[in-house]
Amino acid sequence: MTVKEKLKKIIIEELKLEEITPEEIEDDAPLFGEGLGLDSLDAVEIVVLLEKYFSVEVKSLEEGKEAFQSINALAAYVEQRQTQ
Amino acid sequence: MPQRISASPPAPGREDRIKPETSMSLPEKEEIRPLIVIPVYNHGGTLRDVVERALRVCTDVLVVDDGSTDVNTEEVIRGLPAGLVRHEKNRGKGAAILRAAGEAKRLGMTHIVTIDADGQHDPVDLRRFLPVICEDPLAIVVGKRFFDRKTVPFSSRFGRGFSNFWLKVQTGSSLKDTQSGFRAYPVAVLEWLKLREKRFSFEIEVLVRAAWAGIALKDVDISVHYPARGARISHFHPLMDNLALTLLNTRLTIRAIVPIPQKNFIAERDGSEMMSFLHPMASLRGLLRRNTSPKQLALSAGLGVFLGSLPLIACQTLTILMTASYFRLSKFAALGTSQLCIPPIVPALCIELGHFVRHGRFLTEISFRTLGYQGLERIYEWIIGALILGPALGVLIGGIVYVTTLQLKKRMTDKSPEDVGKEKDSRQWTSRSVGSKLQHNIFYTLIRFGGNRAAYAVLSCVALYYTLCRPAIRKKADPYLTRRFKTRNPLKKLLNAHRIYVGLGKALIDRATLGIKGPEHMRIKCRDQDVLTDLISEGRGLVLLTAHVGCWQAAMSGLHTLNTPVSLLLHREEGDVDLHYFEHAGGPAPFSIIDPQGYLGGVLEMMNVLKRGEVLSIMGDRVFGDAKSTLSVDFLGSPIRIPFGPFKLGSATGAPIAVMFSHKSGPDSYELTVEGVIRVPPEPGRPEKVFGPYAAQFARALESYVQRHPYQFFNFFDMWKEN
Numbered sequence: 164m165t166v167k168e169k170l171k172k173i174i175i176e177e178l179k180l181e182e183i184t185p186e187e188i189e190d191d192a193p194l195f196g197e198g199l200g201l202d203s204l205d206a207v208e209i210v211v212l213l214e215k216y217f218s219v220e221v222k223s224l225e226e227g228k229e230a231f232q233s234i235n236a237l238a239a240y241v242e243q244r245q246t247q
Numbered sequence: 248m249p250q251r252i253s254a255s256p257p258a259p260g261r262e263d264r265i266k267p268e269t270s271m272s273l274p275e276k277e278e279i280r281p282l283i284v285i286p287v288y289n290h291g292g293t294l295r296d297v298v299e300r301a302l303r304v305c306t307d308v309l310v311v312d313d314g315s316t317d318v319n320t321e322e323v324i325r326g327l328p329a330g331l332v333r334h335e336k337n338r339g340k341g342a343a344i345l346r347a348a349g350e351a352k353r354l355g356m357t358h359i360v361t362i363d364a365d366g367q368h369d370p371v372d373l374r375r376f377l378p379v380i381c382e383d384p385l386a387i388v389v390g391k392r393f394f395d396r397k398t399v400p401f402s403s404r405f406g407r408g409f410s411n412f413w414l415k416v417q418t419g420s421s422l423k424d425t426q427s428g429f430r431a432y433p434v435a436v437l438e439w440l441k442l443r444e445k446r447f448s449f450e451i452e453v454l455v456r457a458a459w460a461g462i463a464l465k466d467v468d469i470s471v472h473y474p475a476r477g478a479r480i481s482h483f484h485p486l487m488d489n490l491a492l493t494l495l496n497t498r499l500t501i502r503a504i505v506p507i508p509q510k511n512f513i514a515e516r517d518g519s520e521m522m523s524f525l526h527p528m529a530s531l532r533g534l535l536r537r538n539t540s541p542k543q544l545a546l547s548a549g550l551g552v553f554l555g556s557l558p559l560i561a562c563q564t565l566t567i568l569m570t571a572s573y574f575r576l577s578k579f580a581a582l583g584t585s586q587l588c589i590p591p592i593v594p595a596l597c598i599e600l601g602h603f604v605r606h607g608r609f610l611t612e613i614s615f616r617t618l619g620y621q622g623l624e625r626i627y628e629w630i631i632g633a634l635i636l637g638p639a640l641g642v643l644i645g646g647i648v649y650v651t652t653l654q655l656k657k658r659m660t661d662k663s664p665e666d667v668g669k670e671k672d673s674r675q676w677t678s679r680s681v682g683s684k685l686q687h688n689i690f691y692t693l694i695r696f697g698g699n700r701a702a703y704a705v706l707s708c709v710a711l712y713y714t715l716c717r718p719a720i721r722k723k724a725d726p727y728l729t730r731r732f733k734t735r736n737p738l739k740k741l742l743n744a745h746r747i748y749v750g751l752g753k754a755l756i757d758r759a760t761l762g763i764k765g766p767e768h769m770r771i772k773c774r775d776q777d778v779l780t781d782l783i784s785e786g787r788g789l790v791l792l793t794a795h796v797g798c799w800q801a802a803m804s805g806l807h808t809l810n811t812p813v814s815l816l817l818h819r820e821e822g823d824v825d826l827h828y829f830e831h832a833g834g835p836a837p838f839s840i841i842d843p844q845g846y847l848g849g850v851l852e853m854m855n856v857l858k859r860g861e862v863l864s865i866m867g868d869r870v871f872g873d874a875k876s877t878l879s880v881d882f883l884g885s886p887i888r889i890p891f892g893p894f895k896l897g898s899a900t901g902a903p904i905a906v907m908f909s910h911k912s913g914p915d916s917y918e919l920t921v922e923g924v925i926r927v928p929p930e931p932g933r934p935e936k937v938f939g940p941y942a943a944q945f946a947r948a949l950e951s952y953v954q955r956h957p958y959q960f961f962n963f964f965d966m967w968k969e970n
């Protein structure tokens with residue numbers, strides 16, 4: 164499973180998004196606000212799951228902003244950190 | 248009575264009333280529909296020419312034949328597409344204009360522009376009227392003739408100047424040519440005004456009454472063409488007409504100077520104010536709101552004092568009233584302050600001053616000789632003294648009035664029920680929104696020089712004022728107070744409101760004191776420090792869940808003993824008057840601030856704070872932003888909404904949540920207590936019901952607090968209202 168697919172699956176599970184399947188999540192749709200429509204408290208979950216499943220810590224606000232643009236950005240962020 | 252209405256009735260959709268070649272690029276006010284009105288009485292010779300020229304400029308022209316006997320008016324304008332209405336008997340220019348206004352209303356026109364039938368006016372000048380009309384569709388615009396000294400007789404010039412002067416006395420408006428007949432009237436205004444004069448004096452009365460009703464009077468330049476002396480036909484009868492004018496002016500001036508307010512056109516039309524004896528307070532408020540600016544009142548007051556100090560024997564009141572009217576100042580205020588100069592003090596001072604100026608020493612002998620025989624001397628000295636003292640006193644009183652009315656005016660605009668009130672209600676109320684910047688600054692100065700005790704002393708008066716005189720503000724505490732104290736006794740309720748406002752005031756003063764003088768001036772004890780230290784040592788960070796009670800700034804500065812950085816989630820509202828007093832005087836602030844309006848509500852920063860093992864303080868009792876991240880919990884018997892974010896954070900990071908409140912334990916001391924520790928297990932997912940029990944724990948803790956410290960709870964809005 165690619166990073167992207169794993170991300171989508173985990174996000175749906177952990178955030179208990181019942182109405183959507185991993186295939187329906189667009190890769191470049193925004194995560195917060197429009198697109199997937201997550202809010203700030205979902206962001207808390209995402210930070211937690213990034214650590215739990217990928218051992219990746221979001222160290223700063225700037226990093227977070229970049230990473231949370233879309234699934235693509237998130238996947239890129241994770242891949243980058245994992246190779247370190 | 249033969250009537251012929253405009254051959255081309257104006258279709259509602261037509262916007263090009265003015266012929267293209269003479270139209271200018273105007274702001275899009277297609278609602279201006281002017282009708283040119285030409286009243287004619289025995290000016291048959293020039294009529295056709297005037298009508299033709301008018302038609303070249305505007306498609307809608309109406310001739311009002313006021314009983315002309317020299318020609319058959321219908322014949323004269325035959326073939327021209329202008330409307331015609333006729334009076335069988337001569338009724339006067341006023342009647343003709345009002346008739347035309349009625350016709351205009353019937354035709355759906357918005358303005359009538361009157362032009363004299365004697366050829367004096369050039370209809371082309373209508374172009375100059377239009378921009379002014381568009382700018383203020385409710386104004387009356389009067390054409391201002393250019394007077395060449397050589398061709399105009401002196402009597403005309405004098406008459407005009409005289410007429411202009413009286414208009415200014417009666418209304419405070421200045422027009423350069425009050426006698427000009429080339430005018431634009433809004434039809435609505437003519438309809439509304441109650442006008443008595445029907446003959447030529449109508450043209451004066453309409454200006455005065457319109458000005459009284461708040462309508463603006465404007466002028467524009469127009470060209471004037473005087474036919475040769477001999478050919479001019481004038482219907483002016485020197486004796487009778489002058490008498491009529493004098494009578495009219497007397498009537499109007501008397502009405503002008505009597506200090507009973509006039510009905511205002513705009514206010515009455517949109518119902519924003521009812522001027523009537525049945526609603527005296529509303530009328531007064533409307534009057535104050537509408538008419539008088541602090542500057543105006545101050546000038547009126549100064550004028551009153553100045554004129555009051557002069558020895559205007561027997562004519563003081565009249566002079567004051569007329570001068571106030573001339574300068575469009577408040578007659579009330581001027582008369583009022585002139586009473587300050589009632590003998591003996593001010594006149595005596597003036598006389599002494601004048602005597603000193605004249606003779607180099609003060610007048611010490613008060614006797615029949617000095618005041619009786621030498622009365623004229625004294626009056627002369629009075630005048631000298633008044634010319635010095637009068638302006639000085641005027642400036643002083645004027646200054647005082649200015650400052651006080653500025654405050655009053657601000658308070659009154661605060662009070663205006665609809666918009667401001669609603670906006671303030673819907674927005675969440677903060678303790679900072681009470682009082683103006685000036686009031687806040689006064690308190691800061693008090694604190695700086697007298698410490699918080701001095702401020703407390705002044706506070707009791709201010710709080711009393713708010714409790715007794717600002718019911719709107721006092722009622723804001725009602726939702727909470729009625730649930731906390733189940734009393735119906737109105738006196739007890741008033742007392743509770745007063746005590747809580749005093750509590751709030753003291754908390755604000757303490758906060759400012761901390762900012763201005765530094766934390767050493769306040770003793771802050773943290774009873775449960777060990778609890779906190781133990782929690783921090785767990786290494787997952789600590790969430791301090793607080794509420795709007797006590798003084799959070801005192802609490803924050805009390806936490807420095809923990810030796811751990813503290814971050815605070817705080818909503819900084821714009822217009823926050825004491826913004827810079829949050830930061831302590833000198834030195835770094837003991838806490839940093841996270842903005843809940845930042846990216847993702849600041850959650851990333853909050854999580855990092857906890858990850859670093861630091862302290863994060865969040866207000867648990869108010870919601871910012873959408874209600875999605877809230878849940879409902881019972882507080883004092885009814886449900887309120889509180890954010891579940893803190894619990895989520897606790898669950899996600901494993902940080903314990905300590906519910907901590909501060910309360911004022913003395914004039915210079917605060918105490919922090921931990922009411923409970925909430926641990927939220929890592930509950931995955933969204934359902935907010937999951938956090939229900941923990942939110943309930945918080946609510947219980949808050950209830951316990953307000954049981955013990957009821958007057959330290961500062962949420963002055965209806966927390967229980969369904970949004």
